[in-house]
Amino acid sequence: MRLIRIKWGRVAATMAATLIALVALLVATISPTWAWVTTAPAGAPVNFVGTGITFTDIPTAQTISCTTFTRAGAVSVPAGTNAAYGASVANLTTASISGCTNPIIGSCTITATTTWGFALTAAPTGGVWPARFTNVKLVVSCTGCVFTMEGVINGKFDRNSASPTYQRFTPVTGPSGLVVSGSPAPSGPNCVIFDVLPGDDVEVGGYWTNTGTPI
Template identity: 50%
Template sequence: MTILRSLRTLRGRLVAVTAVATMLLTATPPAQAYATYTPSGGPAVNLVGTGIGLTDIPIGQTISCGSFTMAGGVSSPGLSRAYPTPAVNLPTLASAGCSNTWWGAVTFALAPTWRLAMTGDPSGGVWPARLTEVKISGVVYGCAIEVTGVVNGTFAVGLQRFTPVAGPSGLQVSAAVGGAPCVTIDVAVGDPIAVGGYWTNTALPPIALANP
């Protein structure tokens, strides 16, 4: 009985030590050397979308776009700024050929100005990044929908590519007006939105990023 109790006590201590070690490892964020970064290059920026699609995650429905572009310029090239102050302003926005298998064609209104910001230090030339001030409106199957928020992702300097994160992007449905049509397609305020595909900057010179 004493041996069994001792084994149980030892096992409990090992579990506790493991739990504490795991907590310390997961609770300690990776070191970040800088608080600022400097964008340069451009100054023109032309982000051309490939395979762009917006997915309402709870209902699993995607609106895919044949083209989706964002154009503008580097903001104050060569000037250092704190994370996540924007590096690029994108006032010229356009999408076309957007549709859903069930809902048919969808025309989006893209409200400027979107901005692209770096949010932390790079790893291997890939920077954590974010599109901010995003606002997309459209009428889907008679339901007027508005999607707002941010799109979290990464910017790979070598490829000149912004890629949204998988899953919830930071966008969500902020309005769904239309009564019965909105009920029919099951879109609701608060639905998180995933963004598929990526955007590539085709303007030259390319965007350059450095610390600090």
């Protein structure tokens, strides 16, 4: 009798494990690949206006601050689109960037050379969604030093219409996803003073508020 109970217990355990695996496979098969549903119509204007935008080379603690940093464009998918996390839903094609300075090497010009994307990247908490700007490439030209920052800018985006920070994108603290590019590498004599090197992580400060069509 004991032998029968032991064998049955093993069979039951095997059956239970098999059932769990089958349920997991079924859920994976029938679960939607999309994560959220868009509400803004395709082509609707979006306008991310920067406030207190800064870029800090983390290893050297050198910061470039800009008085104006706006990226604008349009929603790129129709309203009601089943969007996957990480999929861009807006293209930011135009830029207005000015008043950028560093306390050591002075005035700098920052040029956005790519169309940025905007994506939600994970489920929200209280109406605030993990998000990012994608395809970011910024050429920084200061006196005697030229370098490029590229990658993404990770942060959070407030979609809670009752919130005072509604439609605000706030970058993460610490490494943002931007790095100093090695191709082309930083060039110019003042880059030695600035001590900017390929691969340096960049922290982005301040925030952007979408004053166009709510996303």
